[in-house]
Amino acid sequence: MIKFSANLGFLFTELDLPDAIRAAKAAGFEAVECHFPYDTPPEQMRAALSETGLQMLGLNTWPGDRAAGDFGLAARPDRMSEARKEITRAVDYAAAAGIKAVHVMAGRTDDDEAAEDCFRSNLDHACDLAAEQGINVLIEPINTRDVSGYHLSTTDHAEQIIDALERPELKIMFDCYHMQIMQGDLAKTLERLMPKIGHIQIASVPDRAEPDRGEVDYRWLLQHIDDLGYNGFIGAEYHPQTTTKAGLGWMKTLCNH
Secondary structure, eight states: OOOEEEETTTSSTTSOHHHHHHHHHHHTOSEEEOSOOTTSOHHHHHHHHHHHTOEEEEEEOOOOOGGGTOOBSTTOGGGHHHHHHHHHHHHHHHHHHTEEEEEOOBOBOOOOHHHHHHHHHHHHHHHHHHHHHTOEEEEOOOOTTTSTTBSOOOHHHHHHHHHHHOOTTEEEEEEHHHHHHHTOOHHHHHHHHGGGEEEEEEOOTTTOOOTTSSSSOHHHHHHHHHHTTOOSOEEEOOOOSSOTGGGTTHHHHHHOO
């Protein structure tokens, strides 16, 4: 049974987070997720979740100075102390707000050994903190067309990290949009990685709009994911072509198997 989560980093962005949670509930979503909720007090987040009965599945660590090109800090040896501070802030916020997972953003690097050692060390630290709170840690391969130089850009790399660290809290956030761009073969990759996947996201390719268009047949792929026994949510992380509400017809289209 396919269940959709609204990513409030991209959807209902005209609203503050508590009202965006309410709008997602009204639109028929069964869960929500977000990027950087830190301006919203966690008790307000928790109250909106309690009111609507929705789960908040995840949030991201703070990416750093986006205007200066930052897109995460955890694989940056020169930003180690800042990365640890932001990991702690993310885990603490998730625990206070009742959020299920923290996505630790790697950042742009030269893809050298120092960056990889730094990333793994910071992930191990994140898992230590998250395990105390019953929270998962997610890593997301991101395509290098949209984010040049991103340290983690393939599922093979993510799998190597998970196998090396052997932390049960550590899972892959599999964004079909990013992985179609980077490597394709989504069905077989999902089959192979399913035990290591903590969350799945969708958007159309190549324009990252509503997922009922573009080169990926999500009607077929979502049925395949369901057949594989995935019982989590499918995160809708796309840029609406007009307004979020106007573009929600895809939810019925993709569930009409």
